[in-house]
Amino acid sequence: MLIVDREGTAEEAKKLGLKDGEFDLIVGHLGRKPSFTELAMFSGMWSEHCSYKNSILLLKKLYSESDRLLAKPGEENAGSLKINDKQAVVFKVESHNHPSAVEPYQGAATGVGGIMRDVFTMGARPIATLNSLRFGMPAKDQRTRYLLRRVVKGIGDYGNSLGIANTGGEIFFHESYTRNPLVNAMTVGVADIDKMATAKIPGPGKWVVYVGAKTGRDGIHGASFASKNLSKESEEERSAVQVGDPFLEKLVMEATIECIQKKLVLAIQDMGAAGLVSSSSEMAASGNVGVRLDLEKVPARETGMVPFEFMLSESQERMLMVIEPGNWDKVKAVFDKWELDAAVIGETTEGKNLQIFMDGKCYADLTAEILTKKAPRYEREQKPVAMKQGAADLNQLDELLQKADISGVTKLFAKLLAHPNLCSRQPIYRQYDTDIGLKRVIGPGQNGCVVRVPHSDSALAVTIDGNGYYIAIDPYKGAQHTVAEAVRNIAATGAVPIGLTNCLNFANPYIPENYWFFAQAVTGMSDACREFKVPIVSGNVSFYNESEDGPVLPTPTMGVVGLLEKAVHAVPAAPADLSSKLNLFLCGKFAPSQQASQYHYAEGKPLGGPLPSLDLKTELAGAQKLAKLAGAGVLAAAIDLSAGGLMRAACRVAFACFESSGKMPSITLDITVLGKGLADTLLLGETAHCYLVAVSDANASALEKEHSAEFPVAKLGSFEAGGGKLKLGQTEIALADLYAAWAGGLKEYFR
Known part of the structure; x- marks a missing residue:
């Protein structure tokens, strides 16, 4: 021609x-x-x-095996899995990082629009959208505050106008994202298999x-x-x-x-x-x-x-x-x-x-x-990076509790709960329509979000997670922790995880150290998914996330979808019925560490490890137990332990109750049950494997019967209506003071 x-x-x-x-x-x-x-x-x-020219050779090695799989990763616009014989879930996550750095409103809005089209081109009707966001520290930089507000508004305006519920997400702040924010959007849809x-x-x-x-x-x-x-x-x-x-x-x-x-x-x-x-x-x-x-x-x-x-x-x-x-x-x-x-x-x-x-x-x-x-297909040179060692453990909480210094403990907890990485995300998700479509069972601010599958009794639990902090310390283990955290979010709702999508946000691949982080994280993610039998069905790679200030923290984002055969078995993070006193149990192998924790970051300590211990078989056993207990109706509430540790998890349960009922409950924790160690580590350190669950007296024995070496079950305290106290031995803290700090952490940036 x-x-x-x-x-x-x-x-x-x-x-x-x-x-x-x-x-x-x-x-x-x-x-x-x-x-x-x-x-x-x-x-x-x-x-x-x-073209994925610097990543495709590694991505082809990802674990993607499942009887539910309808198409291999990359074959279609998004990943798809069977929900049942007639319906499929279609989902994917993608980045719009650079456009959002230049024009945050349109960059974020069109990111949402693009991922929606990937889903409905397959004949699936979108029923939920989520997002994973990364910014610099808003208190330190005026442009960061501008980017934060405009990105959130772009996401909200587009999703709200389109009529798709924004059911959840996550956000993390670190100085490395100041010039190069990360804006990852995920959409989940449902299709009739014969009409895809x-x-x-x-x-x-x-x-x-x-x-x-x-x-x-x-x-x-x-x-x-x-x-x-x-x-x-x-x-x-x-x-x-x-x-x-x-x-x-x-x-x-x-x-x-x-x-x-x-x-x-x-x-x-x-x-x-x-x-x-x-x-x-x-x-x-x-x-x-x-x-x-x-x-x-x-x-x-x-x-x-x-x-x-x-x-x-x-x-x-x-x-x-x-x-x-x-x-x-x-x-x-x-x-x-x-x-x-x-x-x-x-x-x-x-x-x-x-x-x-x-x-x-x-x-x-x-x-x-x-x-x-x-x-062209390349596998670039890799240069390993030595793991940074963290600072010495802190013992300030331990000393305050020994002195029964209620004011000091309150100030420390309030400071942590007000930190942008630990505070309430309500100022963000209140700008989104989270109810439209009448499919929501559990909304944002808890664990994974749960949405009904149309024309069925079942529901989907969806979550999105990332931990660049862990990846920067140990990319292989950090990626496994990220998958495990997403699986715990799903398990805490009572659902069984069935598939994962990812958005791999890394820096310039032509720099050997950067490519090593990428390769290690991809391998760690795949190995964890293989252990959990959770296929990777779709994804996106975003390289070149760095500016003249340097690279962002390497940040693979994981979106996981879980299945509840019966929507009525979904477990909230806070009890719906407080007419009687509930028992609090700590479930899972509790091994907290201050190293690499948000407690250390909030206290200005240098980034360093090692990461908390992680056993994938133990994680899987715990996730399976939670699904079994939820299906049997044993759990009144459940929440996984993550950033902020046991203290933040307990407070989040109380705060969720307060926001739904208007009454602040009381929580009693017997920290002697946690074993020996600094209170700082036991209450503020981070651990894998673990859930804080609430059960009635009638169901307590059913939970205790599940105790095993892989899934320890220990009664930790109680949860009751009214009083508004967090009781730690002889120390009683007013939860209203902690709630004020937690609820206000991001408010000033959206006025």
């Missing part, structure tokens, strides 16, 4: 973000120099963001249909922008940030799902990163067919756009469908009903070439697999 476009050059390849030697690789694949349009297409598809869509084109002779919003110049080179370090220069690249319209996305979602349910769609893909070139080439390559596109037929909102702009635009709320020609009138009728653009812009062809035409002239003609399957 005669290409009218001029040739691209090696210099232009470098400016477009391609690495040294990759222009020559392109020439070798094509047997000629690429046209400029082709070169631009390569810059998107061979970017780190689209695929991204794989079935063959030639089909029509390629563009649907949704018109194309503009926003987001051009967005994938390349996300594949390099943030700098003062790149922070000015606002044209690489997309602009979203949630109300339009709602229409696109409804029209898309309607077409899929009516079986009018043969294949479909979201036009996300790298826009039209990504969706068309990936669909063509997966179906092993050719595709011809005629760009003058693409609905455009700007004049004078040239082929490479059409191909690389990341304008939001757009989809690419493949349909039978005979179904065009039916498809057009659906999109006309929803007042959306729909246009036939091409066809699938014999052969394997992706051909780009405009006004009858050819600008690109190359096999789709060169853009996708033949993208």
Whole structure:
């Protein structure tokens, strides 16, 4: 085919973000120099963001085995698992870090929109969205406060407008994220298995249909922008940030799902990163067919756009469908009903070439697999980093308790509970609609969130977790701790974890130390999932998370989905009925450590380890026990022990009761049950394996019967209505004082 476009050059390849030697690789694949349009297409598809060129070889080793699995990771837009014989859960998490650093409102909003499209393109209706956020310390930096407010508003405005409940999430603050925040968005949907869509084109002779919003110049080179370090220069690249319209996305979602349910769609893909070139080439390559596109037929909102702009635009709320020609009138009728653009812009062809035409002239003609399957694959050099040792253990709480210094203990606890990493997240999630859709069983602020599965008695528990603090100390064990923490969140609701999605946020992979952190964390995550029999079904890699100030903490984010066969068996973090006194039990192998704890971080101690001990078999046994106890109706409440230790877990139970009833309960803890050691370690240290549970007198014996070496059960105290005291031996602390500190930790940043 005669290409009218001029040739691209090696210099232009470098400016477009391609690495040294990759222009020559392109020439070798094509047997000629690429046209400029082709070169631009390569810059998107061979970017780190689209090709995973520095991670795919490691990712292929991830554990992903399950009888529930409906598609292998990477085969479809999102991961999918069977809930039952008729329904599937579809879920995925992705990053929008660099766009959020440059334009936080639109960066966060379009991150939510993009992950929603990944889910509903598979025919799944989104029922829950979550987010994982990282920022610098807001008290120290005005721009951090601006980024925090605008990101939260972007997430809230988009999700609320779209009508999808924001059911939970997590947030962490550390100086390393000051210039480069992390904004990871996760969406969970439910689909009828027999009405799910695929991204794989079935063959030639089909029509390629563009649907949704018109194309503009926003987001051009967005994938390349996300594949390099943030700098003062790149922070000015606002044209690489997309602009979203949630109300339009709602229409696109409804029209898309309607077409899929009516079986009018043969294949479909979201036009996300790298826009039209990504969706068309990936669909063509997966179906092993050719595709011809005629760009003058693409609905455009700007004049004078040239082929490479059409191909690389990341304008939001757009989809690419493949349909039978005979179904065009039916498809057009659906999109006309929803007042959306729909246009036939091409066809699938014999052969394997992706051909780009405009006004009858050819600008690109190359096999789709060169853009996708033949993208370069690297495994970079690794350089191990020695683990940093932590500071000596603190004994300030121990001394205060020995002196019965109630004022001192109260001040220490209040200081910790007010810390941004330990305080209430209510100022954030109150800005989100957490109830819309009437599917919520357990909402944000507890353990994992629980949402009903439509048209069934079951429910899904969902959570998202990350711990860059642990990973920076020991990436292999830290990743295992992160998986274990997410599994505990799910188990505390009474659910059985069935699948994991991840977003791997790391720094420049060309620096050997950075790549070592990445490789170790990926291996640790996979090994933990193998032990738990929890498949990794989807994910995302975000490299280059560093600025001129240096790299962020290496932060793999884990989103886990669990299944409750009966929604009525869901366990809250706080008892719903306080008409009688409840017993508090500590369940699990309790081995707290001050090292690497948020207690040390809040007290200004240097980052260091070792990490708390972790036994994956013990974790699994505990998770299985919690599900069994929940199904038997034994547990009135449960919460896992995590950051802030036992003290924070106990306070969170009390605070959740207060927020739901308006009355502050009393909690009694017998810390002598915890064994020997500093009170600082026992109450404020961090441990794996453990849950704090509340049971009635009638159910206490059923819980105690589950005691074993892998799952120790010890009565720790009691929980009762009224009084508002935290009782530690002879020391009684007013919970109202602690609640005021905890509830106010983030409030000032959202006024």
